Amino acid sequence: MRTGVLILPEKRWPNAVHQWRTVDELGFDSAWTYDHLSWRGLQDGAWFSTFPVLTAAACSTRRVTLGTLVTSPNFRHPVTAAKDAIAVDDISGGRFVLGIGAGSVGSGDSNVTTKQSFSRRERTDRFEEFVELTDKLLREPVTTHHGAHFSAHEARMIPGCVQRPRLPLAIAATGPKGLTLAARHGQAWVTVGPTDWARGFTPEECLESVTAQVTALREACARVGRDDADLDRIFVVTDMAGDFLKSPKSFLHLAELYALAGITHLVVHWPRGEGIYAADPEILHRIADEALPAAREL
Structure with a gap:
């Protein structure tokens, strides 16, 4: 089990910079941020552009691996x-992962x-075309595409990715397509x-949902002739999953449950001082010291 930290781009x-360096120095495997123009209940607060x-x-x-x-x-x-x-990908020396999802009307910037x-x-439909065209753009030096939602006319991607044949894509999805x-x-x-999210779920229901999604992913891989073991399976922790940041013991207990469900990579949020994702600011240090080595064995 790998572990990452998601840092909101609000400072x-x-x-x-202290947050990103801390995640790197503590030995976490990955560091991520949301790709939004603004976000939900924080939409009137500071929020910086993702790629910069x-x-x-x-x-x-x-x-540390970096990604959206x-x-x-x-x-x-x-x-x-x-x-x-x-x-x-170039600036990081091949440490970048591009996460892509369909987007949500509730995010505040749709x-x-x-x-x-x-x-x-x-x-x-836009998501499907976006993924397929992005895959092609990242593999080829010049791409022309005229689709239902996106076009590219002799789009040049030179010199291409450091990672070959292209940088990794992390696809966020729960539906069949x-x-x-x-x-x-x-x-x-x-x-x-x-x-x-608005319905509210218990931690047990959240775990059941993720378990069912992993099963559906394996079935999708089987249909296209793909070994599902080739895919890193990332779970981004929210409050409804339980309190992963309560203590190292709590983190490790919940990590074990999600490892059994088929998850290979947990991503927790950097503890904020108040509001959403509020937690003890020192908990990541304690998890790194007391739980990460055992988590890697799951």
């Missing part, structure tokens, strides 16, 4: 997203660039558990 860099933040993080860390959880077609275009991803709210079907995309194009799959 000015002189303050944020990850570029700065790449220059300030030495070993997740980039979406709501306001990104595959050509510019791929170009940015190649740059971060219609900032269009004034249009896409239906669930439209988001799914999305899981098929993950099986065909992903090096990792991402879930946050139940998608209807």
